[in-house]
Amino acid sequence: MGSVQEEVLSSSAADRRQLAMEVVGSVLAVAISLMPGFALAQSHGVVTPDQLVWKLLIPGVEMAVVSGDPDKKGGLYVIRIHTKEEVKVPPHWHPTDEHITVLAGSFLIARGDKYDASKLIELKPGGHSVMPAMMPHFGLHRAGNVVEVYGEGPFAPHFVNPEDEPDRAK
Numbered sequence: 048m049g050s051v052q053e054e055v056l057s058s059s060a061a062d063r064r065q066l067a068m069e070v071v072g073s074v075l076a077v078a079i080s081l082m083p084g085f086a087l088a089q090s091h092g093v094v095t096p097d098q099l100v101w102k103l104l105i106p107g108v109e110m111a112v113v114s115g116d117p118d119k120k121g122g123l124y125v126i127r128i129h130t131k132e133e134v135k136v137p138p139h140w141h142p143t144d145e146h147i148t149v150l151a152g153s154f155l156i157a158r159g160d161k162y163d164a165s166k167l168i169e170l171k172p173g174g175h176s177v178m179p180a181m182m183p184h185f186g187l188h189r190a191g192n193v194v195e196v197y198g199e200g201p202f203a204p205h206f207v208n209p210e211d212e213p214d215r216a217k
Contacts, residue, residue: 092114100112104213107132109128110126122200124198126196127193128188128196129191129194134187138162138185138208141204143200144199152193153171154169154174154188155186157185158182160183
């Protein structure tokens with residue numbers, strides 16, 4: 048027999064009960080710590096395009112929340128952005144990393160705190176960009192494009208030039 052098994056068999060009934068309680072406690076602690084992951088894995092959500100609620104992001108650009116809460120710090124979010132016309136996105140930055148995937152059309156993006164069309168890199172459907180937190184960048188939405196943006200909240204664009212803030216831009 049192994050030494051652990053011999054020790055358990057030679058121990059008193061009280062010691063065996065104590066060991067059993069410790070094992071049960073450890074198993075419960077692990078199960079409780081895994082519950083949120085199991086709950087998340089067991090939930091299933093479906094969002095169809097007709098369920099999206101669109102709101103103005105900047106003039107000419109609309110966004111809709113697909114999942115999560117883009118305003119919640121530390122929460123994960125997925126949003127869709129689309130345009131009906133070509134729209135320049137002024138230089139701005141976000142407090143967290145921004146992941147951008149083009150679903151339809153064309154989106155151009157570049158790093159920098161001044162809009163410079165010669166720096167723009169075109170992303171077509173399936174193209175993806177990760178913009179690090181605090182990195183100033185700008186873009187150009189082509190007419191009819193759809194992009195999906197996801198990351199950790201908050202999704203909070205801070206415009207380099209205060210005049211470009213959506214509530215001030217007319």
